[in-house]
Amino acid sequence: MDSWYKLRVAKVRDSVIIKLMNLCEEFEEIFLHDRAFYSKIMRFKNEDINKILNSYKINLDFYREKMLDLNIETISIKEKGYPLYLKNISHPPVFLYIKGKLSFYEKNIGVVGTRKMSSYGESACKKLVSELVGEKVTITSGLAIGVDVTAHRRALALGGNTIAVVGSGLDIIYPPENKYEWEKISREGTLISEYPLGTPPNRYNFPRRNRIIVGLTRGVAVIESYKKGGSLITAKLALEENRDVFIIPGFPSYPSFEGNNNLIKGSYGRLITSGKDILDEYGWTRKNEINISLDIGVEEEKIYNALVVEKSLDELIKETNIPIGKLLGLLTNLELKKLVRGIAGGKYRRI
Numbered sequence: 001m002d003s004w005y006k007l008r009v010a011k012v013r014d015s016v017i018i019k020l021m022n023l024c025e026e027f028e029e030i031f032l033h034d035r036a037f038y039s040k041i042m043r044f045k046n047e048d049i050n051k052i053l054n055s056y057k058i059n060l061d062f063y064r065e066k067m068l069d070l071n072i073e074t075i076s077i078k079e080k081g082y083p084l085y086l087k088n089i090s091h092p093p094v095f096l097y098i099k100g101k102l103s104f105y106e107k108n109i110g111v112v113g114t115r116k117m118s119s120y121g122e123s124a125c126k127k128l129v130s131e132l133v134g135e136k137v138t139i140t141s142g143l144a145i146g147v148d149v150t151a152h153r154r155a156l157a158l159g160g161n162t163i164a165v166v167g168s169g170l171d172i173i174y175p176p177e178n179k180y181e182w183e184k185i186s187r188e189g190t191l192i193s194e195y196p197l198g199t200p201p202n203r204y205n206f207p208r209r210n211r212i213i214v215g216l217t218r219g220v221a222v223i224e225s226y227k228k229g230g231s232l233i234t235a236k237l238a239l240e241e242n243r244d245v246f247i248i249p250g251f252p253s254y255p256s257f258e259g260n261n262n263l264i265k266g267s268y269g270r271l272i273t274s275g276k277d278i279l280d281e282y283g284w285t286r287k288n289e290i291n292i293s294l295d296i297g298v299e300e301e302k303i304y305n306a307l308v309v310e311k312s313l314d315e316l317i318k319e320t321n322i323p324i325g326k327l328l329g330l331l332t333n334l335e336l337k338k339l340v341r342g343i344a345g346g347k348y349r350r351i
Contacts, residue, residue, distance in 0.1 A: 005074060005095065006056070010051045016044060019042065023042075035053070070171060073098045074097055085216055085218075089241050093212060097197070100188070100191055107218070109137055109139060110214060110221065111129060111140070112141060112147060112230075117256070127274065128274065129151050129154040129275070130275070131274055138162065138163060142213060143178055151223075155189075163185075164185045164191050165193070165213050165216070170191055170193050192212065218282060220246070221278065222269070225260050225263075232259050235263060244281070245268060246269060246278055299320075303322070313327065313328075
């Protein structure tokens with residue numbers, strides 16, 4: 001927990017905290033500016049300014065000890081441990097509360113679907129998760145009943161890594177029927193919330209938490225969804241954040257697959273029939289990983305490593321210091337090797 005957390009304790013709004021973080025490299029720099037600056041230049045409300053200036057005297061020892069007792073870590077978007085993919089979405093959480101592993105990997109797929117799962121949906125979910133976990137892919141979901149908890153259980157049963165993004169404080173287990181999985185994930189995987197301790201599972205928390213599921217992952221697999229299912233909100237968010245959407249097709253007569261089939265008809269994602277389709281999309285098989293290490297030059301590797309998240313040419317030039325003419329040639333080589341591809345907006349990403 002760093003000093004920026006004083007602003008959360010002072011109940012400063014997240015939108016204001018982000019502006020302060022963009023303005024100042026360190027928390028203490030906030031107080032180099034006076035009230036007039038925040039009022040006239042930053043155009044903050046007096047209520048916000050009072051909270052900001054009063055935050056300086058807040059002592060975080062109580063909060064640190066409380067988090068320590070509960071084995072919960074609190075990290076801000078300014079800290080190194082903050083997940084890189086999540087940092088690059090439109091509205092990333094300013095603070096994260098984490099219980100369990102603090103490691104976040106590139107190979108991560110969101111798995112979402114209805115709470116009222118059919119036997120076909122359950123079978124499809126287990127098969128997909130098994131194939132992904134077999135190639136060391138992290139499974140991220142929301143720990144709701146139905147598809148979510150089925151995905152978590154399968155990943156845990158196979159010794160895989162799983163992340164549960166929840167809609168309450170990490171001291172309030174919800175839903176209570178998933179208590180066993182909640183506690184097991186907190187030991188063997190990762191529990192994440194953007195909500196402070198004591199926050200109840202309010203209805204409006206869950207659509208917001210879906211953006212975190214999207215932000216942590218390379219793509220989202222929709223297992224089974226009704227016409228107006230919450231999973232469609234997650235799929236829409238994924239598309240807005242330039243994440244891939246993978247869709248399991250369902251029987252036309254099943255209302256619980258109407259959402260899936262509508263996504264496919266509207267070309268809002270890629271139809272898949274197995275986890276292998278996702279693995280092939282990203283080259284996430286062990287065989288491909290070996291090929292990368294054997295068939296890539298030093299400068300190509302530099303570019304490949306820079307593309308942990310998608311980047312424009314300007315961003316790649318700045319990060320790699322490779323002249324544009326040479327960079328374009330190297331990108332072409334990487335595309336021919338099926339390691340990188342150009343996408344909309346003049347950007348590049350790993351395959």
